[in-house]
Amino acid sequence: MSNHKKTDEHSAEKQQPSKADIDELLNKTSSEAETETEPERESPEEVFRSFISAILIAVLIRFFIFEAYTIPSGSMIPTLAVGDYIFINKLAYGLWNPLAGNQGINWGIPERGDVIVFDYPCDEKDYIKRVIAVEGDSVEVTPEGYVRLNRDWVNESDQGLLANYDYFEPRLNYQLNHYQVDLPRASEEKAQFSVLHGFSFNQPYHDSSSHPKTPFNWAERELSYGERNIEPKPNYVCLKNNKMLSMPQYPFPWRVPKGHVFVMGDNRDNSYDSRFWGFVPVDHIKGRASFIWLSLHPEPDSWSEKIRTERLFQSLTPDIKE
Secondary structure (H helix, E strand, O other), X not given: OHHHHHHHHHHHHXXXXXXXXXXXXXXXXXXXXXXXXXXXXXXXXXXXXHHHHHHHHHHHHHHHHEEEEEOOOOOOOOOOOOOEEEXXXXXXXXXXXXXXXXXXXXXXXOOOOOEEEEEOOOOOOEEEEEEEEEOOOXXXXXXXXXXXXXXXXXXXXXXXXXXXXXXXXXXXOXXXXXXXXXXXXXXXXXXXXXXXXXXXOOOOOOOOOOOOOOOEOHHHOOOOOOEOOOOOOOOEOXXXXXXXXXXXXXXXXXXXXXXXXXXXXXXXXXXXXHHHHEOEEHHHEEXXXXXXXXXXXXXXXOHHHOEOHHHOOOEOOOEEEO
16 A cells, blocks of 8 residues: 555656746747747748739729729719719720720620710720710700600709809809709619700700601711711711811711710710710720719819818719619
């Protein structure tokens, strides 16, 4: 019994670590913890690779996914103001090819009411307008900017005088009325947005006495005076020396050709658009306007009014109503 007890006590003594063992273990654990938490420094080569990767990602996003634009003119008032900065979705209808300057791959077409950015067909200049008619549509526009689409007048309801035009475009104070437009869309839907017109007594609503003529055939048109001779003949008019047209070249109504859209500015009296020069080829469309991410007043009364905070992150997608 005595020997057995001593053996047990001896075994217990062997299992208990000495103070030296504990100190050594603590030092080792502390050293390992410091080693694990100490960040590793990147080599110059790794830093360079990270920088190049970030640049490449930014370039890919810029050329193929999203792109920022600023609004320099008032052709889209009241939807857009001079000094608005917007993002466009470049994947909305296809994949833009920046080298060729057109859509390399197309998987969709705009719908009526979409706000799009496109290469103006006659030179390398970006325009932003609203799609009013798509391929196959018959479209007619009065001198006052009212639209007849597929034999029916597009409904516009007068909302009264726009009192603060100079908020959208400084130094100008045009007296224009704003109207709510209900533009027919697919599946019985309607796109709602606002436009501007000068005051007119000739609003063509509910005018059933006149019947539209057979749509003008752009494929068989004669070239306009001063027009560039482009082969094959395009569905738009480009004057020599990049001059601008002052009036529609052919009588309405027009049939929108395949692969094209008809566009107008929301500021109907102050927009150079399809009414003057024809149709936009779908493969010239860079993307659909998504939202306003910044708005800077060009001539604020004070620096505190420089940023139009009330316009930040406004969606540019029209309201869709059944």
